[in-house]
Amino acid sequence: MxxxxxxxxxxxxxxxxxxxDHRKLGMWLFIASEVMFFGGLIAAYLHYKYSxxxxxxxxxxxxxxGVNTLILLSSSLTVVSALAALQAGRPGRMALFLVLxxxxxxxxxxxxxxxxxxxxxxxxxxxxxxxxxxxFTLTGFxxxxxxxxxxxxxxxxxxxxxxxxxAERSMGVEIFGLYWHFVDIVWIMLFTLIYLIP
Amino acid sequence: xxxxxSAAGWRRYFGWNxxxxxxxxxxxxxxxxxxxxxxxxxxVVRTELAAPGxxxxxxxxxxxxxxxHGTLMIFLWILPVVAGFxxxxxxxxxxxxxxxxxxxxxxxxxxxxPAGLLMLSSFFAGGAEAGxxxxxxxxxxxxxxxxxxxxxxxxxxxxxxxxxINFLTTVITMRAPGMxxxxxxxxxxxxxxxxxxxxxxxxxxxxxxxxxxxxxxVGTHFFTVSSGGDPxxxxxxxxxxxxxxxYIMILPAMGIVSEIFPVxxxxxxxxxxxxxxSSMAIAVLGMTVWAHHMxxxxxxPRLRIPFMVSSxxxxxxxxxxxxxxxxxxxxxxxxxxxxxLFALGFISMFLIGGLTGIFLATIPVDLHVHDTYFVVGHLxxxxxxxxxxxxxxxxxxxxxxxxxxxxDERIGxxxxxxxxxxxxxxxxxxxxxxxxxxxxxxADYDPSFTSLNLWATIGGFLLGISVLPFLYNALxxxxxxxxxxxxxxxxxxxxxxxxxxxPPQNFAVIPTVTHHPYAYGDTPGxxxxxxxxxxxxxxxx
Amino acid sequence: xxxxVSHPARRQPRYGVIFxxxxxxxxxxxxxxxxxxxxxxxxxxxxxxxxxKAGLVAAYYMHLRxxxxxxxxxxxxxxxLLLVFALLSIAI
Numbered sequence: 001m002x003x004x005x006x007x008x009x010x011x012x013x014x015x016x017x018x019x020x021d022h023r024k025l026g027m028w029l030f031i032a033s034e035v036m037f038f039g040g041l042i043a044a045y046l047h048y049k050y051s052x053x054x055x056x057x058x059x060x061x062x063x064x065x066g067v068n069t070l071i072l073l074s075s076s077l078t079v080v081s082a083l084a085a086l087q088a089g090r091p092g093r094m095a096l097f098l099v100l101x102x103x104x105x106x107x108x109x110x111x112x113x114x115x116x117x118x119x120x121x122x123x124x125x126x127x128x129x130x131x132x133x134x135x136f137t138l139t140g141f142x143x144x145x146x147x148x149x150x151x152x153x154x155x156x157x158x159x160x161x162x163x164x165x166x167a168e169r170s171m172g173v174e175i176f177g178l179y180w181h182f183v184d185i186v187w188i189m190l191f192t193l194i195y196l197i198p
Numbered sequence: 199x200x201x202x203x204s205a206a207g208w209r210r211y212f213g214w215n216x217x218x219x220x221x222x223x224x225x226x227x228x229x230x231x232x233x234x235x236x237x238x239x240x241x242v243v244r245t246e247l248a249a250p251g252x253x254x255x256x257x258x259x260x261x262x263x264x265x266x267h268g269t270l271m272i273f274l275w276i277l278p279v280v281a282g283f284x285x286x287x288x289x290x291x292x293x294x295x296x297x298x299x300x301x302x303x304x305x306x307x308x309x310x311x312p313a314g315l316l317m318l319s320s321f322f323a324g325g326a327e328a329g330x331x332x333x334x335x336x337x338x339x340x341x342x343x344x345x346x347x348x349x350x351x352x353x354x355x356x357x358x359x360x361x362x363i364n365f366l367t368t369v370i371t372m373r374a375p376g377m378x379x380x381x382x383x384x385x386x387x388x389x390x391x392x393x394x395x396x397x398x399x400x401x402x403x404x405x406x407x408x409x410x411x412x413x414x415x416v417g418t419h420f421f422t423v424s425s426g427g428d429p430x431x432x433x434x435x436x437x438x439x440x441x442x443x444x445y446i447m448i449l450p451a452m453g454i455v456s457e458i459f460p461v462x463x464x465x466x467x468x469x470x471x472x473x474x475x476s477s478m479a480i481a482v483l484g485m486t487v488w489a490h491h492m493x494x495x496x497x498x499p500r501l502r503i504p505f506m507v508s509s510x511x512x513x514x515x516x517x518x519x520x521x522x523x524x525x526x527x528x529x530x531x532x533x534x535x536x537x538x539l540f541a542l543g544f545i546s547m548f549l550i551g552g553l554t555g556i557f558l559a560t561i562p563v564d565l566h567v568h569d570t571y572f573v574v575g576h577l578x579x580x581x582x583x584x585x586x587x588x589x590x591x592x593x594x595x596x597x598x599x600x601x602x603x604x605x606d607e608r609i610g611x612x613x614x615x616x617x618x619x620x621x622x623x624x625x626x627x628x629x630x631x632x633x634x635x636x637x638x639x640x641a642d643y644d645p646s647f648t649s650l651n652l653w654a655t656i657g658g659f660l661l662g663i664s665v666l667p668f669l670y671n672a673l674x675x676x677x678x679x680x681x682x683x684x685x686x687x688x689x690x691x692x693x694x695x696x697x698x699x700x701p702p703q704n705f706a707v708i709p710t711v712t713h714h715p716y717a718y719g720d721t722p723g724x725x726x727x728x729x730x731x732x733x734x735x736x737x738x739x
Numbered sequence: 740x741x742x743x744v745s746h747p748a749r750r751q752p753r754y755g756v757i758f759x760x761x762x763x764x765x766x767x768x769x770x771x772x773x774x775x776x777x778x779x780x781x782x783x784x785x786x787x788x789x790x791x792k793a794g795l796v797a798a799y800y801m802h803l804r805x806x807x808x809x810x811x812x813x814x815x816x817x818x819x820l821l822l823v824f825a826l827l828s829i830a831i
Contacts (some may be wrong), residue, residue, distance in 0.1 A: 024682075032814060044828070066769045130420070131418055137412060184796055191789075192768065434827075
């Protein structure tokens with residue numbers, strides 16, 4: 001029985017002619033589905049924010065979360081710098097930037113954990129009411145995506161240390177980067193919608 | 199040589215396999231099993247409804263039965279079976295060796311059996327009783343089976359989304375040389391439109407289902423009314439997906455019909471670009487109509503009219519397709535093979551379903567017939583008279599390609615006849631019952647509706663019986679039918695330019711496409727019936 | 740499969756500058772959010788700032804600017820759909 005073969009580079013001729021890489025396109029399509037997923041959660045949050053009102057918003061610490069936002073934004077800088085370093089033929093520098101990314105990602109998650117804990121101390125929990133349910137579900141799923149990103153970053157870092165990526169073979173790192181930046185963009189929107197907009 | 203029918207060959211279908219042709223068959227066979235289960239539940243429903251009074255089932259059991267009937271049919275039959283057709287046909291039709299992400303493809307399939315088992319197990323956990331629409335707050339309370347229901351649909355959603363990523367990437371990046379977008383077969387256009395809907399709409403249902411699951415499992419307050427939870431939020435999230443879902447169920451079906459008509463009328467398809475663009479228009483418009491399911495919900499009344507308008511506008515691209523198919527048959531040399539019979543049946547029955555959809559789109563009418571049997575009649579005409587007819591048409595049309603064997607044409611025609619009569623008999627009375635005021639989702643009804651229900655039950659039982667000749671034909675022919683040639687229908691699309699069944703790598707040599715795939719009967723000076731196409735092109739002249 | 744060659748010397752400072760802009764916009768956001776502007780103006784300003792930040796990350800860090808516009812369409816069209824859906828969910 002002739003074994004069924006995985007697609008080769010020439011199978012993607014049509015994409016190459018267009019200038020579209022199939023793995024990159026696959027990731028962007030996945031991102032599109034994630035846009036809609038977070039959209040559903042955001043729609044639920046906003047629906048209740050404007051029909052019931054969320055007095056608990058008073059308890060949110062905008063400055064602390066603002067700092068956390070800057071942490072996540074800087075992690076996007078380190079991710080894109082990692083890719084640039086790889087494409088400049090400097091895998092060692094890439095590894096350094098990935099380590100920074102992981103540190104910043106963990107810092108962001110710690111900041112979230114700290115915020116969640118202080119809200120819990122005030123009696124605002126996942127099950128305390130509509131605000132608690134909406135807030136923790138929305139930010140919780142975002143945090144879950146960051147956590148997955150951190151694990152993925154570790155995998156990419158290990159791959160990089162093994163020499164799996166080169167300047168010509170950088171798509172794996174680029175695709176990871178797309179995911180990470182998207183998670184950052186989601187947070188940019190959540191920060192505004194939850195913490196800033198009245 | 200390993201064929202689909204050789205002893206070792208059939209084992210491939212029971213394991214992890216990345217060949218899109220194997221995965222396609224896995225999808226189709228698995229979903230057909232759920233079709234039979236969903237159909238069995240329908241027989242139970244019709245038995246109960248043959249006479250007034252909750253005489254066969256009690257109310258709760260009836261609710262579980264009708265919930266699972268709808269759920270199985272939608273989530274475990276039609277949605278996966280069209281994905282199965284897409285999986286099998288897309289790489290072949292575009293001249294590729296497989297999908298862009300074969301392992302992701304296998305994963306998409308393998309999410310379905312566990313999801314199906316979860317769904318079936320819900321019966322033993324007290325059952326899901328809230329209808330396939332699972333409205334809150336009913337679905338928040340109720341038996342534990344409802345949680346299994348939600349988790350099952352979640353898994354199926356993931357399968358859909360991953361499949362959509364694969365379909366879109368494959369069509370965009372893996373077309374054979376010369377296969378421009380305007381030379382794509384119309385089935386592929388239909389799947390493109392379908393994949394766009396699957397990709398963007400399904401995740402919203404995912405979000406909603408997670409909210410329901412959290413409420414049930416963890417005690418969150420998304421939909422508990424006493425805490426301020428809003429039932430309309432669920433409806434909004436649910437229908438934002440579930441309306442596009444019906445287009446996901448019909449666009450591939452229309453694509454199948456578009457493939458069959460030119461072959462069996464021996465004429466180029468009329469209005470190729472219009473049909474292709476109408477598919478995309480239906481997809482885009484289909485994302486703007488969902489609240490027409492909520493006209494009576496208490497939603498903001500000012501928002502209803504835009505939804506009514508968009509719901510009516512969607513009739514335009516739909517009508518364009520119907521007229522194009524009819525025009526394709528004009529002065530054609532028509533062969534009434536089983537696929538063609540089902541395709542013709544599709545037109546007439548989908549038309550009834552579609553027109554009654556316009557009635558429902560009209561707010562004043564909908565206010566009277568919402569949640570009555572008028573809706574049940576409408577949905578069964580579009581989904582059963584429409585989608586299922588087209589699926590049968592496709593199963594017969596591509597049977598020789600997939601199995602390498604020819605089915606029995608006479609039994610096929612008999613199947614069509616029983617199916618056509620059964621469908622009309624089962625669902626036409628429902629329009630009348632609905633207009634006269636019979637509500638849906640009831641085990642008991644006012645005795646004045648008895649004769650209408652009895653006719654519907656007889657039609658339903660006919661449909662149940664109609665599956666038997668199909669199964670007999672399909673199974674016997676697959677095992678022992680006469681061997682099929684590469685191109686028994688003399689079709690021009692690429693899947694017919696390779697052996698039946700195709701080799702693992704699909705084509706010995708990737709073809710270079712030089713023609714439109716519907717140039718039937720175009721040979722100057724030749725007879726109306728085109729000669730079988732020679733290998734290597736999407737058109738042989 | 741060959742990929743476009745980048746010019747790292749020029750790009751690195753660009754990424755850094757973008758980050759500073761993002762940080763500045765964040766600071767402005769926090770200031771605006773705490774201000775006493777008229778409510779509708781406040782919401783519009785905050786949304787504009789958020790979209791600007793998201794746009795910068797998408798265009799430069801995700802390299803949408805300079806890549807095939809199909810990727811941009813795949814990202815932006817669902818985002819617009821989401822905007823419509825979210826607004827509708829507030830009203831419905």
